[in-house]
Amino acid sequence: MDRITVRIPQLTVEEQLLALARGGAHVAIATAGLHRRPEGVVFIYRDLPPHTRDLAQAGSRIAAQGLCPLVLGLSAQPPTARLVSSWLQELGAAGAQTAAALTFVESERELSVWGAARVEGQLCPIGELCLPGPGMLTIPVHPRPPKGADAEEPLAGAPSGAPESEQGQASTNGRWSRLAAAIGDADVPRGYELLARLAQLHVVLVGCGREGELVSWRLGENGVGALGSLTLVDGDVVQEANLGVLLPPQTVNSHKAEAVAALVKVLAPWCQLTPLVATLSDREVLDLIMHSDVAITCVDNPAARLGVAVLCARHGVVHLDATGGTAYTADGQVAVGGEVRVALPGSPGCVGCMERTDRRQALANLSLTPAAELLQRTSTNWLQQRPGSWLEVLLPVVGELVQELIRVVQGKRRRSIWLHYWHGAEEVPCWEDWTVQAQGVSPQCPVCSPWGVRGRGDL
Numbered sequence: 459m460d461r462i463t464v465r466i467p468q469l470t471v472e473e474q475l476l477a478l479a480r481g482g483a484h485v486a487i488a489t490a491g492l493h494r495r496p497e498g499v500v501f502i503y504r505d506l507p508p509h510t511r512d513l514a515q516a517g518s519r520i521a522a523q524g525l526c527p528l529v530l531g532l533s534a535q536p537p538t539a540r541l542v543s544s545w546l547q548e549l550g551a552a553g554a555q556t557a558a559a560l561t562f563v564e565s566e567r568e569l570s571v572w573g574a575a576r577v578e579g580q581l582c583p584i585g586e587l588c589l590p591g592p593g594m595l596t597i598p599v600h601p602r603p604p605k606g607a608d609a610e611e612p613l614a615g616a617p618s619g620a621p622e623s624e625q626g627q628a629s630t631n632g633r634w635s636r637l638a639a640a641i642g643d644a645d646v647p648r649g650y651e652l653l654a655r656l657a658q659l660h661v662v663l664v665g666c667g668r669e670g671e672l673v674s675w676r677l678g679e680n681g682v683g684a685l686g687s688l689t690l691v692d693g694d695v696v697q698e699a700n701l702g703v704l705l706p707p708q709t710v711n712s713h714k715a716e717a718v719a720a721l722v723k724v725l726a727p728w729c730q731l732t733p734l735v736a737t738l739s740d741r742e743v744l745d746l747i748m749h750s751d752v753a754i755t756c757v758d759n760p761a762a763r764l765g766v767a768v769l770c771a772r773h774g775v776v777h778l779d780a781t782g783g784t785a786y787t788a789d790g791q792v793a794v795g796g797e798v799r800v801a802l803p804g805s806p807g808c809v810g811c812m813e814r815t816d817r818r819q820a821l822a823n824l825s826l827t828p829a830a831e832l833l834q835r836t837s838t839n840w841l842q843q844r845p846g847s848w849l850e851v852l853l854p855v856v857g858e859l860v861q862e863l864i865r866v867v868q869g870k871r872r873r874s875i876w877l878h879y880w881h882g883a884e885e886v887p888c889w890e891d892w893t894v895q896a897q898g899v900s901p902q903c904p905v906c907s908p909w910g911v912r913g914r915g916d917l
Contacts, residue, residue, distance in 0.1 A: 459639060461498030461828045462575045463582045464490075464528070464599070465774045467804025468591035470503055470873065475562055478532035487516040487882040492530040492556060493773055493917030498585075499560045499577055500870055501528060504913030507595045513545060517552035524917050529559035536572045536600065537561045546576040555579050560587065560599070572600045590774050590803045592869040594751060595647040595654060596666055609831065621681040623652035641864055656867050657684035662750045664738065664766055666692035668703045669782060670756035670848055672856040674718050676706060678726030680860060685732050689746055690715045719763030738765045738844045752863065755779045758844070760813060764905075769807040770801065771905045771912040776863060779802040779809050782879065783847040792845045795880035796855035797892075800862050800871060801906075805876035807893070809908040854887070855879055 471626055478484050486506055493500040506527060513529070520527045527549050531537070542559050549557040560573035575582050586598040621634040630639070630646055634653060642649025663670060674690055682688050690795035692714040696705060700714070702761040711716040715733035723731055736743050747753045747769045753776070755763050764777055770777035782796025801808045858877060904910045 460604040461495075462501070462558070462577070462582050463498065463586055463588060464503075464560060464573075465590065466502045466503040467774060467802070467847055468589040468593055468595065469804035471562075473591060473804075475532060478530070478562075484532045486530045487513065487520075488528040488530055489520050489525045489891065489913075489917045491772065491913045492526055495749065495916035496763070500576065500773075500915065501526060502772075502915045503528060504915050505908055514547045514552040517554040519551035519697070520900060521552065521554040522617055525914070526917075527554045527557040529557070531559070532562035532595055532637055532805070533561050534565075534661075536563050536570075539574075542574045543573070543581060543791065546574065546581065550576055550579060558584065570600060573598055588751075588859075589775075590751065590776050591805070592866060592872050593661065594776075595868050621650065621657055622912065623682060627905065641868060652864075652867055653681050654685070655671075656864065657681040657687045658747065659751045659867075660686045660688045661752045661754065662691060662743075662746050663754045663756065664691045664743070664747075664762060665756035665757065666690050666718045667694075668700060668849065668854060669756075669780060669852050670714075671700075671703050671705060671718050671721075672852060673754065673756055673780065673859060674722050674738065674861045675725060676733070676856060678722045678903070679864075680729070680864070683726075683729035683731060686751070687732060689732045689734055689750075690719050691734045691736055691738075691743050691746070692718075693735055703852075708749065738762050744769065745883070747775065750775055752776045752778065752866075754859070754863075755809075756781075756898040759818065762898075763813065766809045768905055770803075770912065772914050774803045774913060776803065776866060777809060780855050780859040780860055782852045784845045786845060792852055793822065793880065794848070794876065796851060797879070798858045798862060799875070800856060801867070801874045803912075805872075805874040806906070807876075810905045811903050812874075812876045812893070858889070872885045 476645060478486060488506045488836065489504045491502040491504050491883050499704060501806050506731055511904070517527045527547055545559045546552050546557055556577050558573065558575040559570055563570045563572055571587050573584050575584050583601065586595045587599050589595045589597065590645050619633060621638070632651070636647065638649030638653055641652050659682060663674060666674065670692070677683070677688060681883060696709045696717050698710055701707060703722055705717055713733070713735045715735050719731045719733035722729060734743065753770050754765050755766050757763060758781065767777055769775065779799040780797065785793050785795070787793050799809050858879070862871060874893070876892045878890045880886065880890070881887050905914050
């Protein structure tokens with residue numbers, strides 16, 4: 459097996475380490491989903507049910523559910539290879555031929571992670587532990603894979619002008635110095651570390667309309683894609699009604715994803731951009747979202763938002779969503795405002811819960827072929843759905859979305875949240891936390907509830 463990755467939400471790791479520190483056995487057995495990639499597999503934390511600490515019993519129960527056991531331990535000393543191997547062998551004997559074991563080792567200086575995995579009966583080293591959520595950290599797992607394996611490869615050199623190119627100098631006069639100082643809370647070296655982490659993310663943006671156009675630009679200008687990737691997904695073409703933001707008139711009738719990518723590449727040449735002319739029903743788009751660190755939706759289609767929410771929940775991907783402009787109220791009045799939603803793995807809530815999406819209608823829309831979807835979209839009178847689009851309203855919504863991504867990388871955003879932007883009394887603009895409007899996680903939510911698809915991966 460080429461590469462093994464374990465993905466556990468940062469919030470979950472913090473909670474479980476605290477629980478293990480308080481417990482006597484210092485070992486817990488969680489359930490995990492599995493995602494198979496051409497280069498290896500990813501174990502995805504699902505939950506920690508009240509299983510017995512007996513490995514054989516727990517392994518048998520988890521395997522019977524079609525899931526994989528994930529052993530989590532806390533120790534003052536690195537575990538021996540024989541101990542980890544014995545755990546995995548015992549789970550295998552109980553019927554769980556695919557399992558992983560991680561031990562968090564606390565020392566005075568740092569917290570390190572040790573472990574190994576068993577995939578279809580074969581013992582394999584784990585390359586890295588990904589912690590989606592606050593900080594967006596990736597930690598190597600010891601013992602490290604042999605030299606030359608993917609997990610040992612250094613980061614490629616940053617393109618000229620990228621934030622990584624200034625990091626070693628912690629420059630206070632470079633292209634990125636003001637942004638580094640701001641996101642580092644006046645600690646410039648810390649700011650460059652955060653910028654480098656932001657630059658390493660693999661981000662997929664679905665929707666390249668007026669809002670997605672602005673989000674793409676601001677992501678690039680903040681260094682996203684300099685060391686990782688930024689993929690823009692849209693199957694539509696630019697129409698005259700889409701102009702008035704950044705795209706010039708000569709882009710009319712060209713594909714939105716390609717036109718926006720070409721523009722952002724000029725404004726942020728360090729950004730590794732890939733346009734993809736496709737819809738959410740295309741397999742390539744699904745694979746990209748499943749492999750990403752962050753998925754962003756800027757669409758006016760609730761079905762597409764829900765589809766991305768399902769993929770993010772299944773695979774432990776951070777999901778950000780934004781809508782903005784004008785809308786009709788229940789009594790037919792025109793309202794100005796927008797929404798920014800953040801769904802963090804390990805925190806209750808998904809975009810489907812927050813928006814109360816009609817899942818049956820969304821499923822029907824997601825089942826449409828690309829041709830049928832295009833026909834439905836072009837034959838619909840948009841004025842009946844929304845009273846236009848207003849750039850000056852989109853700008854604060856886009857700014858808040860990008861700030862939320864930065865807050866996640868900073869470690870400041872520690873829960874899923876729904877932010878509502880509106881014009882209140884005397885047309886005074888304001889933001890409100892509407893997370894409570896979602897009334898928490900629906901116990902019946904097929905996406906993010908304990909009985910939903912979260913953390914299942916391909917299983």
